[in-house]
Structure formats: C-alpha cells, structure tokens
Amino acid sequence: MKIGEFAKKSGVTVKTLLHYDKIGLLKPSEKTDSGYRIYCEEDLLKLQQITTLKFIGLSLNEISHILHESGENLENMISIQKKALEEKKKHIEAVIDVFNKAQNTAKKNGFLDASNLIDIIKVTNMESRVREQYKTDKNLNIRSNLHSYNVNKIDFDKWCFNQMNFSLNANVLELGCGTGKLWFKNKDYIENTLNITISDFSRSMIRIARNRLKDVYHDFHYEEINAEEIPYNDETFDIIIAQHMIYFVPDIEKALAEIQRVLKPNGVFYVTANSCNSMKELNRLSENFAPNSGLDNNGYSERFDLEHGRGMLEKYFHKVDVEILDGKIIVDKAEPVVSYKASTIQGSSILIGEKKKEFTKYLEEYIKKNGDISITTKTCMFKAMK
Template identity: 40%
Template sequence: MGYNKIVGVIILEGDPKEFYSVGEFAKKAGVTIRTLRYYDKIGLLKPCGYNSLGYRLYSKQDFGILQKILTLKFIGLSLDEIGDIMKYDINDNDFKKSLEIQKEIIGEKIQHMFTVIKAIDETLQMVEKKDALNWDKFINVINLINLDKKWLEQYKNASNLRARINLHERFSTNKEGWMHWFFKQLNLPGKINILELGCGDGSLWVKNLDRIPKGWNITLTDFSGGMLKDAKKNLANYKDRFNFNIVDAENIPYEKEGFDVVIANHMLYHLNDIDKALKEINRVLKKDGYFFASTVGKNHMKEMRDKIRLVDESMLELEGFTLTKKFQLENGMEILNPWFNNISMKRYKDSLKLTEVTPLIDYIFSMPGNIEERFNKYKLKKLENILGDIIKDKGYIHITKDTGFFIGRKKQLL
C-alpha cells in the first residue's frame, strides 16, 4: 500500500482480486452505487483506498461495515445516529464484537418498541371506552418515545467504559488487576453499610464476588441510568446482595450518618462541584466512617499523550486529557483535608505493555470530549503509523500507569 501525499489518497497495490470497484461492490452487496457514494460523502463508509486511476476500491472487510450500517438502518436509526455508533469502533476489525454490539442494540430497540406498543394499547383502550380523555396517557407515550435517544447515549457510555477496561485488562503488567488489589485494600469489618458512588458497570464487585463478606450491606449508585442498568445485569445472579439507585453525588438522597464506608472509585474528577460532593459524603458517613477515593497521577498514560502531541498538540486541551487534573494523586490530599482526618495515600504499581495498536485507539476515542471528532483519516493514519512503528521496532509500547487511592476518616464539622 502506498500513500500519495500530493493528492491525499491512499493508493492500493497488490492482487486486484482482493479489492472491488464501486460497481462490483454495489452489485455483490445489493445496494446502489449512489448509496455507496453518499455513504462515502458523509463519512459513514469510506472506500479502503483507490486504484492508480483514482477509482474507489472496497475490501472484503467493508462488507462487514456495510452490513452493520444496514442492520442499524433496518431497526430505524438515522444515518446520524448510526454514524455516532460507528465512531466508537472506527478501528475495530473484530466482527464478532461488532455483531454482539448490533445484537445488543437491536434487543434494546425491540424492548423499547414493545414498551411503546403497550402504552399505545392502554391509551387506545381508554379512547375506545369513550371515557374522559386522560391526557397524561398521551404524555406517557411521548416520554417513552423520547427514551429512544436516552438509551442510545447510555449505550455509547457503556461502550466507552468497556473500551477503557479492555485495554487495562489485556495489557497491564500487574496481573493482579486494579479491582482485585483495590478491593483487598478495603480490609473492612464483617458487618457494615457501604455506599459506592459512581459504580459504573459494577466491575469492583463483579471481580470480587467470592471475597465479599456476608455481613456487608452494599448500595451501588451511579448518575447514569445506563451504567446502573449494566451493573444490575452484571450482578443479576447476586442482586439480593446489592441495592441499586440512580444518585447524583452532589445531592446524595440518604439520611445523615447512614454508612460506615463510602467509595468513589475514579469518579470524583467527573463532578462539577467536588467540594459539594465531599460535604455530602461527610454527611452520610457515620462517626469515624471511612472514605475511599481512587484516582490517577499526572504521569498516568503520559506516553499516550506524547504520541497524540505528535499528531495534533491542540487535542491535549480537550476534556479527556484535562479532566483528571481536578482530583489527582498530587492534589487530592489538599482537596480532601477540609472534610476528612487521618488521610493517607497508596499507589498501585502497574504499567501497560501494548502489542497492538487498535485497543489504544479505541481507548483514546472512548475518552470524554468527543476526541474522535478531531481525528480525520490522515491524523488517524499518522497516529496508527507512529504506534505501529514502535511495536515493529521494540515489540511493544510501554505506557506508564500512575493509579492509587486515598483513605480518610470522617471529620466532625463545626
């Protein structure tokens, strides 16, 4: 494969049987050439390259991408919505994963449609009985239809979290794993009330189910309904061990001094007002209760940032790269001090040894701030080449991880 910098197109060389012209591809796929040209124009399905005459060429893998587009279109998603979903696996050639994601989306869509049908049936029965019209029934149908947008956003949030977890699980050099190590550090007595704020998909508990003492009464909360739904699903066989609730950490809906322990695992830096949340955490903790707050240090994933700087330094100003500065290992003690006593900090020794490019690209695109929108085809290719060359030269990419947690005890406020 050669790259023509003058005209800005990728020239594909090799066996012509490996590639299809736009006409051949359209015929085999049963779509029109006009459709393919439109998908190319809006960036939904770009040709994999061009021949020496400048004609579009498609590969066998492009059939998998087209199949996904048409499947999502079939269930009623707009091309804009499909484009949003496709961004989250732009580099992904794992078609098993792609099909699993499609199946999940279709399942959500079917369930949503059945819920809307049920609401319409109830409204229809009311109309057929010629009772006084209850306009709340119509409002309910409208609200259910609008939920369609919400589960799409929730799906994207869950997909992002999976991309980040996948990178660390596959390539971390410390094979104990953060969730096992962090859980072990809790070292708590056998009969206590625990509140986790920002539980995500419940990974801390899923990874440690066999270690949880029977006397622990655990309440899992998250601001995202989609995340909480995933946590419920992942812990479905043990749901009698957990309580679930959607909670804003800045306005915790529990009575004062109800919990022996509050856990905030890599979540404080997501908040708009950390002090307000810490005041709330102090309020719901029992006297001398413990607060565990994990976060990262300023050098966490620094090599990743160094590589992005070579592509477009301005990207490092996006939220995904600045977010954790609000609460890091370097400044966390000072932030926690007004609300907690006897604060200590402990670091987790780890790093990444990456032997593949795609998982790191997926990780970057999963970060907050719509980072993927700042990558055009050429910036993406440049980053892939930079990472690929390092792996080719050294066999792997080393990335620093700087992760740890603070533990403090409730301070009695005046």
C-alpha cells in the same frame, strides 16, 4: 385531526411531523385512502414525550429507543422525563452560579482570569459529554482492553477490595458503580451482613451492573444517584466507595461535602484516582502527533488526581491515607492504543475518519522503530476518615 390541525394544536410544524413520520418516530394513527394523515389524542401524548426528551438533549435515535424499545409504561415515562428535567434544571443552576461568581470577580478585579473562563467552559460542557461517554459500557470495555497489556497482573478491582475494611453489618454506598465489576470480581468475598447500595448517575450503567450481578449471591440495592445531591439522611453509611469517578462530577467540592455528610462518625471514604504521570508516554506521543489538539492529556482526571486529591479531601476529612499501585503497559500493536484514545472524551471528537487512520499509521511506525509502546500506569486509593 388532520396533520395541519394537529400541527397547529401542538405547536409543531407540519415539516417536523412529516419528518417524524418518515423516520418512524411518530406515525399517524391512520391514513385515509386519499393519503391524509390522521392523528389522535394518543399521538399528542407521544409528541409531548418526544418534545420533552428532545428538550433535555436526547437525539432522535435515543428518543426512538426509549419510546419503542425500552418497554417503559406511561408512569415510568413521565418519571423519566421529570427526573431528566430536574437534572437539566440543576445543571442550569450550576452554570448560573459559575457565571455569578465570574461576574463578581470581574466587578472586583476588572477582568476575568483564565481560571474563571476554564470553570465556565468545564461546567457548561462536561455533564453532557460525560453522559454521552457512559450511556453504555462500550468505552469502559475498550479502555479495559488496553490495561490488559499491563505487566503488573494485579487486578485493580481486587487490589481495591483488599484495601477496604468492611465491618460487620456495615452500610456501604458505591457511587459511580459503572458495570458493577468491583463486586463481580470479588463476589466470593462479600460478607452477607453487608448492606450494599450500588449507584450511578447513569440509568444505563445501573441496568448493566444489575444484570452483571444478578447471579451474585447478595441482596444489592440499586439507586440512581447524583453525587452532588445524595438522597440519604446525615450519617447513614459506614463506607462510601468511588472508583475513578469523582473527577467527572461538575462540582467536586459539593460532592465531597455530601459524602462527608452521609458518612457516619469514623466512617471511611475510599476513592481512587490516577496520577498525573499515568499514561505520560502515550500523552507525549499524542502531542507529537497532534500538537495543541487536547489529545495529549488524561481528560477530566486531572481535576482530582494523586497529586492534588489529598488536599481536597483534607478539607472534609480529618485523616487521609493513600495507597499506590504502579504498573507498565507494553503493547506491540497500534489498535488497542488507538481504540483507547479514540474512546476518551477528548479523543472521541478528534480521532475519527482519516485522523484515526493517520494516528494508527503513526503508532505503527513508532512500534516498527522501537519494538513496542511502553506506557506508565500509576493509580491510587485514598482512605479518608470522617
């Protein structure tokens, strides 16, 4: 097929096909001596993959990586597209549900209050922003770097591990595994009898965790899991772990109900969160630098934190205890602080270009005047028993 026929058959414009050819995303199978582009049925399959991946929100660069660098075979490619479309469907259904609730409230009260509007904004925006944050481990590593300046040298992952009680032959599920650091840092203390499933909603994070743990002597099971729909039967796990991730779930209540469902009787849910007072000095500096910009908060972590988490958990668990870890970051240079804020969901769209340079200069002047920046850290682990 020549390009005009191919465009007509596929429903894509000639201009789009020319652009795909130019950037190397979809090149025709051949070109004639006179310069005509010739497409075949295989090109049609590639175009279908491109349009599907574009529909679910991936950029052309991301699509190019999947098609040309990931090494996925056809069966896996279809599976990826199908799962992505299912995720999009669930997200759309969640958005519709929020709008229905808002509509009912408006009919009942005659108006929509701020909380309704906030719910709509959060559920329609947060999933894509969170997925963007965790496509790689870059942002996690940047934020870990700032925490390396903490005067409290207790390692957070080792502290968490020591809070957990693993019974013999326990079935363990970790939600939101990230880079797998919990298990890597405690690799010498993992009992061989434990049946551990490591999961994340991000395929990239699962890949990173698997690679990091490949030399750890334990037979981990890896699974891509959305915490709102855990694909296991009732009462499957003795222990479920969620480190600093519950607040990223669009429907926290639904996730907690799912976690309670798949826990065995007397099973324990170990979940970590920040205090609303964590990073308060940095947030104050950010507000002084850019008032009303949204840079002065801890992002989505406010949705489930030390101050409010217990009440949310007590709806689903009969006993909830909490352990607290306090610390203080003291840093005498601006770069780690700027990088930290620029890596966050709220900071990534604000601290770019000249604005990032201005924030760096602002912090450098503060350090010159005060000697350093002192930042409170306060985190916790809830132990919720079914």
